[in-house]
Structure formats: C-alpha cells, structure tokens
Amino acid sequence: MLTNGIKGQREDQKPKLVSTDDIKLVLSSLRRSKRRENTLTARRNYALINFLIGTGLRLGELERLTWADVDFDESLIRINESKARRQQSIPLSEAHARELESLGIGNQLVCKYTKQLIYPYYDGIKQI
Numbered sequence: 001m002l003t004n005g006i007k008g009q010r011e012d013q014k015p016k017l018v019s020t021d022d023i024k025l026v027l028s029s030l031r032r033s034k035r036r037e038n039t040l041t042a043r044r045n046y047a048l049i050n051f052l053i054g055t056g057l058r059l060g061e062l063e064r065l066t067w068a069d070v071d072f073d074e075s076l077i078r079i080n081e082s083k084a085r086r087q088q089s090i091p092l093s094e095a096h097a098r099e100l101e102s103l104g105i106g107n108q109l110v111c112k113y114t115k116q117l118i119y120p121y122y123d124g125i126k127q128i
Contacts, residue, residue: 023053026049027049027050027053030042030046030049030050031046033045033046043102044103046099047099047102048062050099054095054096055077055092057077057079057090061079061081064081064117065117066116066117066118067116070092070097071092072092075091075092075093075094076089077089077090077092100118103118
C-alpha cells in the first residue's frame, strides 16, 4: 500500500475544561470539610484548590512555589520557572494572601521569606 508507514493526521484535541458548577461544588465541599475538621490537611486542601483556581498557576509551578516567591507587600507571586521558561509575576488577591498566611502559621513555618516550599513534600512523597 502507498500509505503503509505513514502516520495519519492528528486531530487537535481541545483541552478538557472544568465547568463552573463543578468548581463551585468542589470548593463548597472543601470549605465544609475545612470548617468541620479544622485540620491542617483540610485547610491545605481548600487553600491549594482555591489558589490554583484563583491564580491560574499550573500544578508544576505550584509545586515549586516557595515563601520567598510570594511578595505580600506588592501582592505579587513570582514564577521563576514557568512553562515558557521565563520568569513572570501574577497578582495575589487579598483573599489568597490571607489563606497563604493562615496556612503558613498552621504549618509552623520558620519565616514566610524562606526558600521553604509553600506546599511541601514529606518523605519524598508529594503532598499535592
């Protein structure tokens, strides 16, 4: 056959988007869990998902985010290694800043200006 060994044209796959209703449902469930349990894990889970949705960060960017990358005074988050391999800044809302600060206090971090990860790994296992 003439077409033997020739790959077919790939159709563009559209990214899978999460609906607004699904986002509201997840946040509502996490908020209830946070209020009911009031554990570090429940607070972290709510803050993590809310932060991802509110900032548009990619998961890899969030995994590498340290306290030194967050400028609370200027309300900015510095992404040192983005998908485009360049440094960029994104705005930090007051609500997200409060969530991060409360998570830092609950996590008993030494200082918010350290290179310590905001969402740390334990025993080599990602907690995200």
